[in-house]
Amino acid sequence: MRFLFEKPIFGYTIGIFLVVSVTGILLSVLIGDYLVIASVLVIQFIILFLFLLHLYESVIKPVKKATKTVDEIVKGNYRARFHHPSTDSIGQLSTKINALARNLNELTIQEQMQAEQLSTIIENTQSGLVLIDAKGYIHFVNRKFLTMFGQTTQDFQGYLYYDVLHNETIHETVQKTFLYERNIKEEFTHYKGLDKYYIEIVGAPIFDDRNLLKGAVLVLYDITELKKLELMRKDFVANVSHELKTPITSIKGFAETLLDNPMKDLDKSKEFLEIIYKESHRLQLLIQDLLILSRLEKENFQLVLSTFSVNDVVNEVLPIIEQRFEDKHLTFDKAVDDHIQLTADKEKVKQIIINLVDNAVNYTPEKGNIYLRITECNDSVCIEVEDTGIGIEKEALPRIFERFYRVDKARSRNTGGTGLGLAIVKHIVEVHDGTIEIESEVNKGTKITVSLPINNDMQK
Ligand SMILES: Nc1ncnc2c1ncn2[C@@H]1O[C@H](COP(=O)(O)OP(=O)(O)OP(=O)(O)O)[C@@H](O)[C@H]1O
Ligand SMILES: [Mg+2]
Structure with a gap:
């Protein structure tokens, strides 16, 4: 019996049946005309049936639809919608269910976007x-x-x-x-x-x-790069200390000797004083070079740009080195396009030429040849210094621009070198946005080509 009332349709059917039956019994008691009773019962049945149909269409069917939509939403289908045209409570329910679905949909999209962003960040x-x-x-x-x-x-x-x-x-x-x-x-x-x-x-x-x-x-x-930098810094400090230690020890030693034996042997004293002078000169050069490097590396370093004739620069620089060509009986050939006008830091360009020619002189045995060629090449000025000297072995070439790197430490020290000349050249070239290349063959010679943009109008 309970089962019957569990299903609403049975309830309604039983309700109609009871109403019709009770009305029939009452009418049969009150009126004897069966035709009237039958017509009343039929009309009553039709009215009740229509009422039931209306109830089904306006309440039961929309509620069923609403339940189905909510089921879909619960399953995660936030695109499910439920439309009901009227403005009654079912209509309001449909509006709210649709709004809920829309909000959930937006939230899910946002969540998906956030998850995607997070995973992109984590992955990259x-x-x-x-x-x-x-x-x-x-x-x-x-x-x-x-x-x-x-x-x-x-x-x-x-x-x-x-x-x-x-x-x-x-x-x-x-x-x-x-x-x-x-x-x-x-x-x-x-x-x-x-x-x-x-x-x-x-x-x-x-x-x-x-x-x-x-x-x-x-x-x-x-942190490999950081470690390398740290190692370079430590190496640099160790190298500077080492480079300073040698001349200072020598100066101190000879000064002590002179103090202990004042002026007994004039020739010896002169020899010691010369050594002291040479070593202090070396110290001075080293400190000068270190200062140049540190200035070039400063963050707010500014190039002093001007436009000048490259030929003039060469003529200003040559007297500084010329004497050394004669001392070593070296021939010097220069081929400079005298019309080239370069916009760059003039003093720094001089420094490039001095350092490169100085190396060529130092590392070329007597009676060798040195060439300096300056030409215009693809919006740049190419400065080429070539020698017929001792050359550099292939393995050493990649390290040649490192600070304090010398191929043959003993020989370079004898020339008074600090191992900073090419590091300075490389830095100057870099701040001018230029390039530097080196070709060398042991016992044949070396050629270093620096190219600087002809119009370096970038204010550094
Ligand atoms: N033209 C060259 N021929 C052969 N070796 C060279 C030449 N130029 C440079 N080198 C090698 O490269 C090393 C580094 O040169 P760099 O000019 O930096 O230092 P340096 O000449 O030793 O000292 P300085 O700071 O006085 O110039 C030299 O010690 C030398 O071994
Ligand atoms: Mg040098």
Whole structure:
């Protein structure tokens, strides 16, 4: 019986049946005419049926439609809509359900966009990222991490970190992060093929709402470039100290000797004084060169630009070096296009020519030849210094512009060289946006070509 009333349609049918039956009984008691009773009952049945139909169309059917739409929304289909033309409560319900679906749709789109942005950032960040849960299983590794360590996501995701990350420092970082529940920073070296990388790793714990440890995120930075710079800086300081130490020790030693034996042997004293003079001159040159370099490297360094004839510059520079050609019986050929007008820092251009010709003189044995050619080439001025000297072996060529680098330390020191000449040239060329090239063959000679933009109108 209860089953009958559970289904609304049965309830209505029984209701109609009861109303019709009760009316029939009442009428049969009150009126004896069966035709009238039958007509009344039929009309009553039709009215009730129409009422029922109206009720079904206006309430039951829309509610069913609304339920179906809500079901779709619950399933995640936020495009589902429910339309009801009237403005009654069902109409209002339809408007609200549609608004809800629209809002949910917008929220989902926003969420998707945020998730996409986040994953783009994570994937393209220049640091390697690894997400580990509280049990030590890897949940995520980003692209940078894969480029650092090779392999694919599948080789890491879902595995225990210590099974797939074969590095003691990484293990230690994870363990300390879990143990101390704070950020842990470590460094390690990593080899990929023959290349050596310096990696800094930071382990950061992740907590849930109740402040319980949920896992850790590992961030790995490639600090190879930084390390190289640090190493260069340390090398530079060590080199400067070494370069200063030698002449200072020598000056001090000879001065002490002179103080201990004042003027006994005049020739010896003169010889010592000459050494002291030579060494202090070397010191002066070294400090001058270091100052030039540091000025060139200053961030707010400004070129003093002017337009000048290259031929004039060469004529100003030559007297400084000419004597040395004669001393070493070197021939000097110069071919300079006398119409070339260059816009650049004149003093710096002079310095380039002096340093290059100075090297050519120093590293060319007696009776050798030196050539200086200055021509216009593709919107640039090409300064070419060539010699028939000792040359530079191939292995040394890439290092020739490093500060303090000398192919043959002993020989270069004898020439009074500090090993900074070419480093200065390279810096000057760079601040002029120019290029420098070197060709050399041992015992045949060396050719260095500097090219500077003819109109260097960029204010540095
Ligand atoms: N023309 C050249 N022929 C052969 N070797 C050269 C030549 N120019 C440079 N070198 C090599 O390159 C090294 C670096 O040259 P660089 O001019 O920087 O220093 P330097 O000549 O030793 O000292 P300085 O600072 O006094 O110039 C030299 O020590 C020398 O070994
Ligand atoms: Mg030099």
